[in-house]
Amino acid sequence: MSFCSLINFMxxxxxxxxxxxxxxxxxxxxxxxxxxxxxxxxxxLKKGYHKISTNHIxxxxxxxxxxxxxxxxxGKEDIMRKxxxxxxxxxxxxxxxxxxxxxxxxxxxxxxxxxxxxxxxKKVGYNLALRSAIQADKQLLEAHKNKIxxxxxxxxxxxxxxxxxxxxxxxxKLIEIFIFLYNLINAIIYHHLAxxxxxxxxxxxxxxxxxxxxxxxxxxSKS
Amino acid sequence: MSFCSLINFMxxxxxxxxxxxxxxxxxxxxxxxxxxxxxxxxxxLKKGYHKISTNHIxxxxxxxxxxxxxxxxxGKEDIMRKxxxxxxxxxxxxxxxxxxxxxxxxxxxxxxxxxxxxxxxKKVGYNLALRSAIQADKQLLEAHKNKIxxxxxxxxxxxxxxxxxxxxxxxxKLIEIFIFLYNLINAIIYHHLAxxxxxxxxxxxxxxxxxxxxxxxxxxSKS
Amino acid sequence: MSFCSLINFMxxxxxxxxxxxxxxxxxxxxxxxxxxxxxxxxxxLKKGYHKISTNHIxxxxxxxxxxxxxxxxxGKEDIMRKxxxxxxxxxxxxxxxxxxxxxxxxxxxxxxxxxxxxxxxKKVGYNLALRSAIQADKQLLEAHKNKIxxxxxxxxxxxxxxxxxxxxxxxxKLIEIFIFLYNLINAIIYHHLAxxxxxxxxxxxxxxxxxxxxxxxxxxSKS
Amino acid sequence: MSFCSLINFMxxxxxxxxxxxxxxxxxxxxxxxxxxxxxxxxxxLKKGYHKISTNHIxxxxxxxxxxxxxxxxxGKEDIMRKxxxxxxxxxxxxxxxxxxxxxxxxxxxxxxxxxxxxxxxKKVGYNLALRSAIQADKQLLEAHKNKIxxxxxxxxxxxxxxxxxxxxxxxxKLIEIFIFLYNLINAIIYHHLAxxxxxxxxxxxxxxxxxxxxxxxxxxSKS
DNA sequence: AATGAATGAGAATTCATTCAT
DNA sequence: TATGAATGAATTCTCATTCAT
Numbered sequence: 001m002s003f004c005s006l007i008n009f010m011x012x013x014x015x016x017x018x019x020x021x022x023x024x025x026x027x028x029x030x031x032x033x034x035x036x037x038x039x040x041x042x043x044x045l046k047k048g049y050h051k052i053s054t055n056h057i058x059x060x061x062x063x064x065x066x067x068x069x070x071x072x073x074x075g076k077e078d079i080m081r082k083x084x085x086x087x088x089x090x091x092x093x094x095x096x097x098x099x100x101x102x103x104x105x106x107x108x109x110x111x112x113x114x115x116x117x118x119x120x121x122k123k124v125g126y127n128l129a130l131r132s133a134i135q136a137d138k139q140l141l142e143a144h145k146n147k148i149x150x151x152x153x154x155x156x157x158x159x160x161x162x163x164x165x166x167x168x169x170x171x172x173k174l175i176e177i178f179i180f181l182y183n184l185i186n187a188i189i190y191h192h193l194a195x196x197x198x199x200x201x202x203x204x205x206x207x208x209x210x211x212x213x214x215x216x217x218x219x220x221s222k223s
Numbered sequence: 224m225s226f227c228s229l230i231n232f233m234x235x236x237x238x239x240x241x242x243x244x245x246x247x248x249x250x251x252x253x254x255x256x257x258x259x260x261x262x263x264x265x266x267x268l269k270k271g272y273h274k275i276s277t278n279h280i281x282x283x284x285x286x287x288x289x290x291x292x293x294x295x296x297x298g299k300e301d302i303m304r305k306x307x308x309x310x311x312x313x314x315x316x317x318x319x320x321x322x323x324x325x326x327x328x329x330x331x332x333x334x335x336x337x338x339x340x341x342x343x344x345k346k347v348g349y350n351l352a353l354r355s356a357i358q359a360d361k362q363l364l365e366a367h368k369n370k371i372x373x374x375x376x377x378x379x380x381x382x383x384x385x386x387x388x389x390x391x392x393x394x395x396k397l398i399e400i401f402i403f404l405y406n407l408i409n410a411i412i413y414h415h416l417a418x419x420x421x422x423x424x425x426x427x428x429x430x431x432x433x434x435x436x437x438x439x440x441x442x443x444s445k446s
Numbered sequence: 447m448s449f450c451s452l453i454n455f456m457x458x459x460x461x462x463x464x465x466x467x468x469x470x471x472x473x474x475x476x477x478x479x480x481x482x483x484x485x486x487x488x489x490x491l492k493k494g495y496h497k498i499s500t501n502h503i504x505x506x507x508x509x510x511x512x513x514x515x516x517x518x519x520x521g522k523e524d525i526m527r528k529x530x531x532x533x534x535x536x537x538x539x540x541x542x543x544x545x546x547x548x549x550x551x552x553x554x555x556x557x558x559x560x561x562x563x564x565x566x567x568k569k570v571g572y573n574l575a576l577r578s579a580i581q582a583d584k585q586l587l588e589a590h591k592n593k594i595x596x597x598x599x600x601x602x603x604x605x606x607x608x609x610x611x612x613x614x615x616x617x618x619k620l621i622e623i624f625i626f627l628y629n630l631i632n633a634i635i636y637h638h639l640a641x642x643x644x645x646x647x648x649x650x651x652x653x654x655x656x657x658x659x660x661x662x663x664x665x666x667s668k669s
Numbered sequence: 670m671s672f673c674s675l676i677n678f679m680x681x682x683x684x685x686x687x688x689x690x691x692x693x694x695x696x697x698x699x700x701x702x703x704x705x706x707x708x709x710x711x712x713x714l715k716k717g718y719h720k721i722s723t724n725h726i727x728x729x730x731x732x733x734x735x736x737x738x739x740x741x742x743x744g745k746e747d748i749m750r751k752x753x754x755x756x757x758x759x760x761x762x763x764x765x766x767x768x769x770x771x772x773x774x775x776x777x778x779x780x781x782x783x784x785x786x787x788x789x790x791k792k793v794g795y796n797l798a799l800r801s802a803i804q805a806d807k808q809l810l811e812a813h814k815n816k817i818x819x820x821x822x823x824x825x826x827x828x829x830x831x832x833x834x835x836x837x838x839x840x841x842k843l844i845e846i847f848i849f850l851y852n853l854i855n856a857i858i859y860h861h862l863a864x865x866x867x868x869x870x871x872x873x874x875x876x877x878x879x880x881x882x883x884x885x886x887x888x889x890s891k892s
Numbered sequence: 893a894a895t896g897a898a899t900g901a902g903a904a905t906t907c908a909t910t911c912a913t
Numbered sequence: 914t915a916t917g918a919a920t921g922a923a924t925t926c927t928c929a930t931t932c933a934t
Binding site: 724725738744745 | 906908
């Protein structure tokens with residue numbers, strides 16, 4: 001798995017702007033699904049996950065409520081789960097695995113953080129929704145944990161194959177570090193974006209996170 | 224404001240164990256209110272904030288729905304706000320202000336973190352509820368921010384009055400540091416308790432947080 | 447169990463005319479439940495079980511939809527089941543057991559048929575609904591079968607205790623005969639009322655049924 | 670009208686076993702229509718008329734919902750009506766009229782009952798559906814009544830032409846008897862198959878029905 | 893003061909039917 | 914001709930809130 005796929009995982013891909021046709025019965029399965037995702041996450045951003053109803057999504061997206069239930073038979077819950085699974089599948093797509101040539105772990109991690117932040121920012125809606133959904137749906141919480149563990153296992157294995165620097169760290173340790181850093185960064189970015197800013201500018205947050213990662217790697221290597 | 228009140232603030236007060244008498248109804252207003260808080264936050268822990276209805280609280284607490292609306296006319300929203308305000312008022316209670324004699328900022332902060340964690344753990348229900356409520360209620364989010372700012376302003380002023388070490392840091396800077404650390408620690412503890420553990424044991428988490436605070440103080444003093 | 451209770455079973459009691467008060471929040475649990483039953487079965491008679499919605503019942507009965515779901519959390523299905531169970535409980539109420547002094551089995555059965563017909567006619571709505579509900583709800587079908595078996599077991603035991611003529615028939619045989627006659631009469635009455643009349647006048651139907659029962663008793667005693 | 674056509678009428682024609690080719694779609698209109706009938710009545714048997722949706726039929730039959738609406742523009746209602754009409758047309762098909770040489774009314778009726786039962790059993794799905802549909806569709810009920818009256822009128826006229834024994838009964842009386850017996854037998858068979866068995870074995874039911882018909886003929890001739 | 897029945901707006905969901913492909 | 918995505922009215926059901934007792 002490549003650096004690119006890693007970044008994709010972290011970012012779950014940004015939303016494309018979708019222009020639907022004006023016909024009454026316009027048909028494009030993929031576009032409809034994308035439109036539902038986009039509409040839903042935008043609404044979550046504005047009003048909060050639990051304030052959004054399926055009817056509300058339908059009205060905003062200018063599609064019928066039946067269309068939502070065609071693709072997502074359990075409504076909101078399914079929207080979350082399927083978006084989640086889709087992003088998972090993308091990550092595990094072997095065709096995406098590309099050689100990483102970045103020998104410097106530090107610079108690799110800096111890019112990792114930067115992209116993680118940018119994509120988090122781009123998809124605050126999804127991330128807010130994910131947190132809310134996780135609290136109302138234990139299964140999604142478990143799926144989320146499993147996803148993270150599996151994904152970083154694959155990433156770790158891939159990196160150790162391709163890169164000497166990573167190979168010097170035992171696989172288990174590397175996975176543990178990745179998961180720790182992923183959680184740490186997510187916790188902070190989420191709080192910064194959804195609860196209360198830690199720094200006035202996001203640039204300063206990213207610089208802080210970069211130093212924090214360095215500190216934590218140091219800390220973990222000693223403990 | 225005392226060290227105790229600081230800890231109280233950070234922890235939003237632990238729940239008292241409420242032993243219901245065998246009589247059908249508890250005798251006074253305070254007991255009823257405590258019972259509602261306790262029942263609600265316990266239910267949030269089990270099922271998630273948005274899965275809990277006021278009728279559900281009433282049934283579980285074995286009181287009538289009318290009683291809940293008597294004390295909390297806007298239901299769940301009011302339960303959150305009033306619990307929130309109560310903890311605020313306690314903090315600002317001047318009688319609680321006790322002299323801090325701890326000259327060592329480092330050891331002060333360690334205790335601060337330790338207690339913050341312990342109380343977070345003790346009241347996961349309330350903290351989960353607070354996050355959920357904040358996302359569905361912009362006013363509560365604003366109130367939350369203001370509360371933190373005001374409280375730390377008071378604490379900073381108090382500490383600078385009583386203690387030479389704190390007096391060497393400009394008030395604004397001291398407030399900023401407190402708020403930053405508060406947010407940082409809360410973000411991590413919340414993620415650890417509600418989303419995914421960062422360390423297997425909470426002891427290791429607390430040690431890490433202690434080092435993280437030291438690192439961050441260092442980082443902030445340089446930037 | 448008395449002859450009266452037997453008749454009650456067969457007839458499931460006729461509906462009382464219910465006059466609700468004009469207050470917005472009028473309170474009378476029992477009356478509300480009766481009103482729901484009455485309204486529902488009247489509507490079934492007019493439009494058919496599957497054409498009636500819970501909202502339709504609420505509107506017609508001038509109560510709120512919430513009230514229906516308070517007493518019947520699964521809607522129509524629950525209305526059927528609970529009405530069914532209620533009638534069951536009434537039958538099994540030991541206080542209702544009264545001595546039968548009717549020594550003549552033939553005249554006993556004639557009254558049995560007559561009352562069965564009259565009450566069937568009075569509650570066509572319920573009986574139509576029951577048939578429809580049974581086809582959409584296997585559990586209700588089973589419950590219906592069990593109810594009939596249990597009820598006639600009790601009735602048979604009671605009659606054999608109190609009456610010499612019945613005692614000469616073995617218990618199992620007596621139960622079998624009762625169930626057979628009950629099913630036979632119900633099948634014919636239902637068809638007559640709901641599908642297509644067998645006789646122009648109901649009097650002639652009842653006379654025919656009386657003769658049919660005599661014939662069938664004769665037939666069964668020989669086979 | 671022949672004896673055969675009489676039996677056909679009573680039994681509404683048994684379903685032909687439809688062997689689908691491995692090709693994705695069956696080749697012609699007739700096959701599609703047969704497939705829809707078969708699928709629908711099988712589903713009714715399993716789940717009940719009102720639990721089956723047109724979409725459900727389409728999915729089970731592996732045809733598109735559009736195909737169903739092509740042949741049955743009003744959906745389920747049309748499936749019932751057209752199946753009903755088809756069986757009617759078959760009965761009235763003059764080519765089917767064959768001479769009855771059975772001089773013995775009693776043995777004629779025994780065969781009548783036997784075949785009626787067998788075909789009822791073979792097509793429980795359709796008969797269940799018919800009862801349900803009739804209750805939700807007054808027009809179908811009327812059509813059903815008219816069909817029975819017309820059919821037996823034709824049958825009576827035919828029998829009286831061909832057979833001395835029948836000629837001795839006035840036409841009106843003969844029609845009345847036929848309709849009465851048809852309703853009686855149907856009521857009992859339906860109850861036996863759909864609600865609760867009257868006898869453990871169907872053989873015993875048929876024997877009982879045979880005796881019942883004899884009794885009823887006797888009863889009707891006297892009244 | 894306390895109770896809990898009653899309300900009804902609104903959210904979730906189904907399904908007969910239409911129509912672009 | 915066949916398909917099945919799309920529609921949206923109708924239905925089921927929930928829950929915050931009111932108010933008679």
